[in-house]
Amino acid sequence: MINIQYAPEVADAKxxxxxxxxxxxxIITHGMPYPQNVETAQRVEACIRDNGAVPxxxxxxxxxxxxxxxxxxLEKLGKATQVAKLSRADIxxxxxxxxxxxxxxAATMIAARLAGISVFATGGIGGVHRGAETTFDISADxxxxxxxxVTVVAxxxxxxxxxxxxxxxxxTLGVPVIAYGQNNLPAFWSVSSDLAAPLRMxxxxxxxxxxxxxxxxxxxxxxxxxxxxxxxxxxxxxxxxPIIEQALAEADAKNISAKxxxxxxxxxxxxxxxxxxxxxxxALVLNNARLAAEIAVEMCELGxx
Numbered sequence: 001m002i003n004i005q006y007a008p009e010v011a012d013a014k015x016x017x018x019x020x021x022x023x024x025x026x027i028i029t030h031g032m033p034y035p036q037n038v039e040t041a042q043r044v045e046a047c048i049r050d051n052g053a054v055p056x057x058x059x060x061x062x063x064x065x066x067x068x069x070x071x072x073x074l075e076k077l078g079k080a081t082q083v084a085k086l087s088r089a090d091i092x093x094x095x096x097x098x099x100x101x102x103x104x105x106a107a108t109m110i111a112a113r114l115a116g117i118s119v120f121a122t123g124g125i126g127g128v129h130r131g132a133e134t135t136f137d138i139s140a141d142x143x144x145x146x147x148x149x150v151t152v153v154a155x156x157x158x159x160x161x162x163x164x165x166x167x168x169x170x171x172t173l174g175v176p177v178i179a180y181g182q183n184n185l186p187a188f189w190s191v192s193s194d195l196a197a198p199l200r201m202x203x204x205x206x207x208x209x210x211x212x213x214x215x216x217x218x219x220x221x222x223x224x225x226x227x228x229x230x231x232x233x234x235x236x237x238x239x240x241x242p243i244i245e246q247a248l249a250e251a252d253a254k255n256i257s258a259k260x261x262x263x264x265x266x267x268x269x270x271x272x273x274x275x276x277x278x279x280x281x282x283a284l285v286l287n288n289a290r291l292a293a294e295i296a297v298e299m300c301e302l303g304x305x
Contacts, residue, residue: 003095004114007068013054014116017303019296021048021289022112022120022150025059025102028074029083030263031123032278038078040282044289048121051293058111060086063098067115077102085259088140105152106144109222118211118299119151121292123285124158124188125224127166129261130248137261138169146173150222151211153292155229155284159188159237160244160265163195171198176214176223178207180291186228189280190237197226204291208298227291233283235276243272 006014013020023044028037045055056068059077066073077083084094084101091110094101103111105125112120126139145152157166167185170177179185179197187193201207207225214223228234247268256264269277 002065002114003063004065004067006115007056007066007070007073009054010056010068010115017300019053019293019300020056020115020117020119021053021292021296022108022115022117023048023055023057023289024105024108024120024122025057025069025077026085026104027123027285028057028078029080029102030085031266031281034078038075040285041074041078043282044121044285047286047289048293051290051297053119053293053296055289056112056115056117058103058108060084060091060094060099060101060103062100063095065091065095065111065114067111067117088144105141105154106139109144109148109150109152112150113148118149119153119292119296121153121285121289123281123288124154124156125152126262127157127161127163128169130160130162132162132165135257137258142166142169142173142175145170145175145224146221148222149215149220151207151225151292151295152222153225153227153288153295155188155288156186156193156226157188158262158266159190159240160248160262160269163187163193167195167198170224173221174219175221176210178210178223178225180207180225180227182228185226187237188284189229189235189240189277191228191231191234193237201225204294205298207295208302211295211299212302225291225295227284227288229280229284230287233280235273235280240269240273243269246272
């Protein structure tokens with residue numbers, strides 16, 4: 001039997017059929033140092049509340065899947081060390097052995113499905129890593145989007161990835177990729193890439209309707225909402241491109257691979273941008289939380305009709 005524990009705020013929201021937005025926890029354990037990680041998580045949760053929804057940060061703590069964290073649990077997780085980074089392949093094993101782990105995009109989508117939550121806000125999804133034609137390094141996030149019925153709001157795929165191949169895979173898997181308010185796909189820290197968006201929507205209401213129709217048609221999987229970072233917080237792609245290339249070259253020289261690649265690259269880019277990448281990351285996560293809350297509210301309204 002799956003051991004799931006709901007935070008009081010989330011349990012109350014479920015009972016009253018209030019809008020809920022899922023949140024991952026790797027941003028807390030693997031994305032930022034303490035106390036900035038906890039402060040950012042608190043700001044993201046507050047943003048969701050301010051926009052009419054209830055936040056549900058996911059994590060596995062001593063074998064229990066937590067849907068929503070109390071203030072004390074959030075603080076404890078932010079200070080914890082040696083926390084596992086959980087995806088589809090290892091979330092059940094972590095729970096079975098009584099472990100503690102933070103959820104990635106894929107694991108958060110699984111947790112959201114189990115909890116009956118349809119909307120999830122994150123920073124950026126994983127995807128096809130550069131050089132994947134030889135390493136076969138492809139994130140489980142892409143398959144999860146094709147299988148699990150959750151709308152994921154992100155600033156697109158992380159810019160350290162091979163964006164062309166990432167979106168080609170999503171197209172092959174039949175995942176709706178919807179740019180919010182613009183015709184090009186965003187590039188995580190940058191408002192726009194040179195990739196045209198397969199779909200565009202300009203309102204949370206249309207996104208909510210698309211999610212519900214997707215489900216009613218019996219189509220598997222969710223949809224990716226590519227929400228551009230606010231213009232005043234972006235780092236232009238022409239500024240980032242040489243920095244990303246340098247970080248990639250250093251990772252290759254150090255033989256860094258698998259799950260260690262993304263944290264190394266993000267950390268190195270933080271150093272090379274003198275902290276600008278982290279400030280941009282916080283801004284885009286807050287922006288995604290706002291839009292996700294609006295979508296969740298619209299889904300609730302449609303469910304009442």
